[in-house]
Amino acid sequence: MRIKWFSLVRITGLILVLTYHFFQTKFTGGFIGVDVFFTFSGFLITALMVDEFVKANDFKLMAFYKRRFYRIVPPLFISVLVVLPLTYLIDHDFVTGIGKQIAAALSFTTNYFEIATSGSYENKFIPHLFVHTWSLAVEMHFYIIWGIIAFIIAKISRRYSQDISSVAVFRSLLAAVATILAIGSFMTMALGAIGLKDFSPVYFSSVTHSFPFFIGCVLGVMTGIKNHIPAYKRVTARVNAPIAAGIMAVSFMPLISLGYVMNFDSIVTYQGGMVLAAVLAGTMIYGARLLHDHTPNINEPRWATFLADVSYSVYLYHWPLYVIFSHMMPNTMAAIVTTIVSIILSAISYYILEPVIAGKEAHAFGQTFTWQQLQWPVLIVAAVLTVNLGAVVKSAPQVSSLEQSLWVGGIYQDVDKITTTHDAVLAAVAPKGKDGAVKGIPAGVSIIGDSVTLGTRTYLGAHVANSSIDAEGDRTMNLAYQVMMNQQRSHILREYVVICIGTNALDDYAVQTTKLVNDLAPGHKLIFMTPYNQHATASWNSTKSAVLERQLAKKYNFITIADWDKAAAANPAIFQGTDGVHFAGRHAGDVLYAQVMNQGLKEAKDKPAKPGK
Structure with a gap:
């Protein structure tokens, strides 16, 4: 029936x-x-x-x-x-x-x-x-x-x-x-x-x-x-x-x-x-x-x-x-x-x-x-x-090329943590000024990123001069802020600070991004690597995050945009067959990602550092 x-x-x-x-x-x-x-x-x-x-x-x-x-x-x-x-x-x-x-x-x-x-x-x-x-x-x-x-x-x-x-x-x-x-x-x-x-x-x-x-x-x-x-x-x-x-x-x-x-x-x-x-x-x-x-x-x-x-x-x-x-x-x-x-x-x-x-x-x-x-x-x-x-x-592969890239990147990440700890110890015993601060800010580039950065960190480390990379999967802006502040307190945060976060943007992305900008110490130059998601629409937090970062760059002259969102959208071939966010360790993606970051660093070179209060 x-x-x-x-x-x-x-x-x-x-x-x-x-x-x-x-x-x-x-x-x-x-x-x-x-x-x-x-x-x-x-x-x-x-x-x-x-x-x-x-x-x-x-x-x-x-x-x-x-x-x-x-x-x-x-x-x-x-x-x-x-x-x-x-x-x-x-x-x-x-x-x-x-x-x-x-x-x-x-x-x-x-x-x-x-x-x-x-x-x-x-x-x-x-x-x-x-x-x-x-x-x-x-x-x-x-x-x-x-x-x-x-x-x-x-x-x-x-x-x-x-x-x-x-x-x-x-x-x-x-x-x-x-x-x-x-x-x-x-x-x-x-x-x-x-x-x-x-x-x-x-x-x-x-x-x-x-x-x-x-x-x-x-x-x-x-x-x-x-x-x-x-x-x-x-x-x-x-x-x-x-x-x-x-x-x-x-x-x-x-x-x-x-x-x-x-x-x-x-x-x-x-x-x-x-x-x-x-x-x-x-x-x-x-x-x-x-x-x-x-x-x-x-x-x-x-x-x-x-x-x-x-x-x-x-x-x-x-x-x-x-x-x-x-x-x-x-x-x-x-x-x-x-x-x-x-x-x-x-x-x-x-x-x-x-x-x-x-x-x-x-x-x-x-x-x-x-x-x-x-x-x-x-x-x-x-x-x-x-x-x-x-x-x-x-x-069928047992590990995808993306997972392999993240795995290799994770190994290098662990090795670099040893170096970071070493640098922090040296900074702790470095000569202090009258105000107790370490004299000078370390030269070079501090890159703080998520799984996209982690997947390409081997190539990135070899093609972005004098850089240190701290990347981790599923990292959000509030977690990136914690990494930046820990490095800043340890006096190992370098002159150029590149933030490659936003794909995993939460609802509080604006609050966390603004907090990061405000609490960055004077003397640093900030570069935002805009996030990219092939499937994102204007209503997505990742898209809104990129819009906010561009607005901040217009408001503050110590902020530069490395527009990965724009560059990635113009090169869809590197995402063919992927999840539309990660380029799965493809060489063309590695090259483009490093080029966009280096272009942002080049533009930041001619800009002033964050002024003191």
Whole structure:
């Protein structure tokens, strides 16, 4: 029995996820689309469990697992095999460690793989092609555990029900256990998020992120598919189609609004935001269930049922395809191409391949297909794609060129810290003036940067004369300020101070940048290396940071701009196939970065130093 209007719930979840991945800076909360899917899955699975128990007075665990296997596993295998040949279109760095990613995806452990490897759902230099399968892992863990719980409850209900029916016992126990697990899961997320800067561990974990499933489970017990509790029947009798449609609308609109206002890095998201999304999803499901009962003579639009049918496979395809296409074409075009190709591949998978793999007849394009008809073409293509999978995995680098550059830069960074400590000791015993200050400011250049600088520090150190470099990944302006002040207090901050920060600009970038300018000691010349992000828009903090730095250079004559933002934008080739921020150790990028910095230092040479107060 297919419930009409449930398609709109699935489509809502899909829209939220796609817009989040395609336009992450504008639709910052679209990740709640996963919570919509989770809630719907919990509802549907539990409602079907109730129907099965009502019909047979039993729940067959292995039959349940078999149905889940054929619905989830074949599409996943197919998507992995189909996507990998397309990786030849982009930089080889994007298949770094791909074997481990595939193993995690196919074993439904991607969520814990990402936690173990310190993966982030939002910010990775080289995004994992199958990071989105973390949600399948959580879903599969839910099915395994909830199936066992339902099996045990079914046995208890049959054995110990006396004064009330076994169905009532089954429903009551399912609802009670689901409620307890929903509360427990949410509390572990809410408490576990306290003190975190990166929320990925509580986001990915099956323990902390399973509460949407159990919220859906409670709803599934209440409404069911074919069998309902008396309270639901009373509600159905009191509402009509417009009211049911209104319930859907008043839950849909806040879900879309949350997609705009929620943020992955906000603790509010984990201490109430996602629970609210799950409750709204449940309300929308409830409204759809009511609307089904009150529209017996109205059919769902064909486009809606089609998109609902292929939504799972579209989810599987869209992320790796988007990663590939977004590094081949502008973002909007990549989003369009990704959506079209995902829908086509998903339709072939859902309507033809999945049924015949399960031993059923497939019906598509007015034709009927059977395994006997398709077995040889399917087996040959599968064999070719499997061989390709092995070739991609075997040739995949274990460390990307960017990671290698950062690793080498980190080694030099550690070595230089020894030299910096040595210089600080010498400065401490150097002759002092009457006012206690060290006589003179050390000549040369102090470069303070983030991961972009760290990735090119070997080349930079050899091509920027008399320079010292202190660079670190994920460094923000407030951290750069601390480095500058520590060097200044140790009297090792050199005459020219180059600040290469801004890509990781936080909301307080203006306050921190102004603070750095104000607290720089007299006698120094300040050079801002403007940040660059190929995907940034005018609303991004990194873009605003560059604008502020240019304004400060006009206001203070001791500040110079080394315009990396402008130079990098004029040379897009050095970012081809990268994340659009780092040039992955490419020589052309190293050369350009050093040239821009040296040009800034050349211009600063003819400017005055910061005057005394």
